[in-house]
Amino acid sequence: MDLKVDKGMSARLLFLLLMWVFSISSVLATETEAPQENDSEEPLSYLAIIDGEEIPIGEYVSALRRGMRDRFYHGTIPEEEQKKFYQEVADELIQRFLLVREARQRNILPDVGAVEAAVEQYDERFQKDPDWAKAREEVLPQVRNKLEADSLALRLEEAVKVIGKPTEKELEEFYESNKALFTTPERVKVSLILLRVDPSSTGEVWQQASEEASAIVARLTKGADFAELARIHSSDESAQNGGDMGYTHSGMLGDAAQKVLDIMEIGDTSAPVMMLEGVAIFRLQDKITSELNPLDAVRERAESLYLREMGEKAWEDLIADLRSKAKIEINDAPWR
Incomplete structure (x- = not known):
């Protein structure tokens, strides 16, 4: 009409x-x-x-x-x-x-x-x-x-x-096929000193920040207190806590930082790291390795994820069938 x-x-x-x-x-x-x-x-x-x-x-x-x-x-x-x-x-x-x-x-x-x-x-x-x-x-x-x-x-x-509640066998098979969903990722406890630099700054400004960071690393190597230097020099909000950022999951600090942290041992202090925000110095305080949680500990979440995934599959199958x-x-x- x-x-x-x-x-x-x-x-x-x-x-x-x-x-x-x-x-x-x-x-x-x-x-x-x-x-x-x-x-x-x-x-x-x-x-x-x-x-x-x-x-x-x-x-x-x-x-x-x-x-x-x-x-x-x-x-x-x-x-x-x-x-x-x-x-x-x-x-x-x-x-x-x-x-x-x-x-x-x-x-x-x-x-x-x-x-x-x-x-x-x-x-x-x-x-x-x-x-x-x-x-x-x-x-x-x-x-x-x-x-x-x-x-x-x-x-x-x-x-x-x-979707109906999964049987024990179905739930176990889902758990075994999706272990990454039930694994607590690696966490690291990191302290940071950040010399902030505007990304649009000249190469000279970045060079000055890098040299300042190198001087701070040298002092830390000789035994200077990381927390004290963080409070004095760092522009990050963690400075008030002596640079302590607490525990973070892998990848949360960006690729440049993660590459450095991956090769550090507990207690190590990094060389200056060029990042988008400026020049950073990291100290690795602690590391908790990734851990697969047992099914009984994540049963409720596993059931929820199973129902969601099977529901989506049923919907996609219906559309394809129609x-x-x-x-x-x-x-x-x-x-x-």
Whole structure:
């Protein structure tokens, strides 16, 4: 069904209608104009035909407009991303169609209360617009239809992802296959002296900081107190604690620092390390090696992760199954 637009309708309301109404049949705007192989050919009226049912091209146009607004700055698509974007939006619409149809076949019902509340909010938002009275009787049902479809897809996903509690064997197999998820990573206790340097500083400034750091390392080598020098020289917030940063997990201090810490022994002081923030000196105070937690200690987390992973798999399998069983004819003119 085509939407008839009154000539006196405001530009704002017209844009509103184009956003929400999926039955319009219009050509794409300049930014989203679909290239045709032959300009003399009449453009197809559909994006896709799925088992005999059409997704109108107008629905695709509306989805493109929303997608441009949500994903791209000023709604302008970088030329190199256009084709991929057009295909992604088409794929999302096709998938949504299949999911909504599956939800209805399973007799899943939308969340009527949430849908009606959203429709009421939408209606109230435009009450002061003089053109709204002319359009609301036609627009609101279509808004409601879209919200109901969204709710059906969401409720289907929720239902599919409900997985039964794993058996002991299933849980043990999941634990054994995902030990990294249940391993407490290595932790190191580090103290730091940071001579902060602005990244945009000249090479001369960096050189001066490096030389100052070398002088501090020399004093530490001769027995100077690390905490005292950290309080005097360090620009890091840990300076007030004598440079003590407490325990951190591997990689949290950045690649440059981690490479140095990996080869240090407890009690070692590093040579000056060039980092983005400036020149750093590290002292390794303690190291706790990584440890695999026994299943009994992480059982609750293991069950939660199992249910989430199996739920995601069930959802992905459903989508793949729906696609494989459907006869889908796609109008690829927009990105061909």
